[in-house]
Amino acid sequence: xxxxxxxxxxxxxxxxxxxxxxQLGEALRRQxxxxxxxxxxxxxxxxxxxxVEAHDLVARIAVDRLDFARAREEWETVxxxxxxxxGAMKGLGYVYFQQGRFDDAEAYLNQAAAGGAGSDVSNAxxxxxxxxGIAPPWVVDxxxxxxxxxxxxxxxxxxxxxxxLLDGSGYVLGGLYLDSMGNDVSQDIGAQLSGISDEVERSxxxxxxxxxxxxxxxxxxxxxxxxxxxxxxxxxxxxxxSTPLGLLRRLLDRCAARAAGWLEGGKRA
Amino acid sequence: MTPFTSILESLSRQRGVxxxxxxxxxxxxxxxxxxxxxxxxxxxxxxxxxMYRKARLSARAARLGAVAFLQLDAERGRVCAVGGxxxxxxxxxxxPAANVGLIRVELFKALESLE
Numbered sequence: 400x401x402x403x404x405x406x407x408x409x410x411x412x413x414x415x416x417x418x419x420x421x422q423l424g425e426a427l428r429r430q431x432x433x434x435x436x437x438x439x440x441x442x443x444x445x446x447x448x449x450x451v452e453a454h455d456l457v458a459r460i461a462v463d464r465l466d467f468a469r470a471r472e473e474w475e476t477v478x479x480x481x482x483x484x485x486g487a488m489k490g491l492g493y494v495y496f497q498q499g500r501f502d503d504a505e506a507y508l509n510q511a512a513a514g515g516a517g518s519d520v521s522n523a524x525x526x527x528x529x530x531x532g533i534a535p536p537w538v539v540d541x542x543x544x545x546x547x548x549x550x551x552x553x554x555x556x557x558x559x560x561x562x563x564l565l566d567g568s569g570y571v572l573g574g575l576y577l578d579s580m581g582n583d584v585s586q587d588i589g590a591q592l593s594g595i596s597d598e599v600e601r602s603x604x605x606x607x608x609x610x611x612x613x614x615x616x617x618x619x620x621x622x623x624x625x626x627x628x629x630x631x632x633x634x635x636x637x638x639x640x641s642t643p644l645g646l647l648r649r650l651l652d653r654c655a656a657r658a659a660g661w662l663e664g665g666k667r668a
Numbered sequence: 669m670t671p672f673t674s675i676l677e678s679l680s681r682q683r684g685v686x687x688x689x690x691x692x693x694x695x696x697x698x699x700x701x702x703x704x705x706x707x708x709x710x711x712x713x714x715x716x717x718x719m720y721r722k723a724r725l726s727a728r729a730a731r732l733g734a735v736a737f738l739q740l741d742a743e744r745g746r747v748c749a750v751g752g753x754x755x756x757x758x759x760x761x762x763x764p765a766a767n768v769g770l771i772r773v774e775l776f777k778a779l780e781s782l783e
């Protein structure tokens with residue numbers, strides 16, 4: 400990836416009108432270098448103001464920066480240029496969901512589903528319906544819909560533990576990550592950590608040890624465990640550094656089971 | 669004989685260990701290795717270094733601090749890695765049934781002697 404970034408940067412320096420800014424901006428976004436990714440994307444957009452994927456890139460970077468207003472503006476522009484752009488419909492569904500506008504979110508996600516979007520949109524639609532109280536028929540008989548931020552709350556053993564469910568794009572589906580100041584940093588953490596699973600997937604294809612089941616890493620501040628679950632989603636569990644790795648692993652298994660159950664139809668695992 | 673020979677031999681004596689390597693994180697090149705017959709050291713080194721690097725960068729970006737130990741579990745094997753202040757990462761590839769707790773202890777010991 401570092402080589403690609405260097406190559407694309409060189410190419411863009413040689414030819415500032417090159418469309419390689421799209422790949423470069425996306426790679427930087429995935430690496431979490433959001434400021435520089437935005438700068439690259441906006442420069443590209445200046446030169447290609449009607450380029451749909453440039454607007455889409457700026458929108459995705461804006462979401463990672465939690466700038467939902469900007470993301471909405473860019474995806475609306477995308478839909479003005481290409482009315483059947485499924486990515487923009489999904490994006491707007493997500494933005495409206497984040498803003499609590501569940502009806503609008505559902506409308507856009509329905510359009511995306513009709514436009515051929517994948518299973519992640521079906522899951523997102525279920526989530527929106529649960530959040531807005533319009534539970535689909537197959538959910539009505541289930542236990543009361545959980546507050547999505549508290550999806551894993553009863554599994555966590557102390558305040559230092561936290562768990563997130565991320566979709567294949569690194570967006571938060573459920574759970575909550577609070578920093579030491581009590582700020583919700585779920586989106587940020589999700590965007591940063593989901594990049595690891597991309598790298599692991601890539602490595603697994605070459606290492607010949609089968610598909611990956613979990614990854615655990617210890618940092619100076621925390622121990623973090625991640626596991627893939629249904630629909631390309633990812634469960635991330637973090638705890639204080641003093642948490643034994645065996646305990647963290649059990650917690651990860653339980654959270655992954657909960658996430659799989661929820662993704663498969665709102666059932667509590 | 670390299671400065672890493674005894675470290676790698678000690679790691680390779682652990683039950684279930686298939687390969688142990690000292691790898692440069694920045695370029696993914698093997699510095700020294702002990703491999704079972706049939707293992708492609710260059711490939712393992714490049715991929716392990718890449719995963720470790722990604723984990724380190726992502727954890728830093730997420731403000732979690734520097735990554736010390738990484739453990740990846742897959743259907744047919746495990747990869748463990750430790751890194752410290754230098755560019756060097758010590759990597760072990762092991763069977764799924766290997767005692768990862770013991771491997772982790774040995775990896776940290778090896779890292780200490782490396783630094």
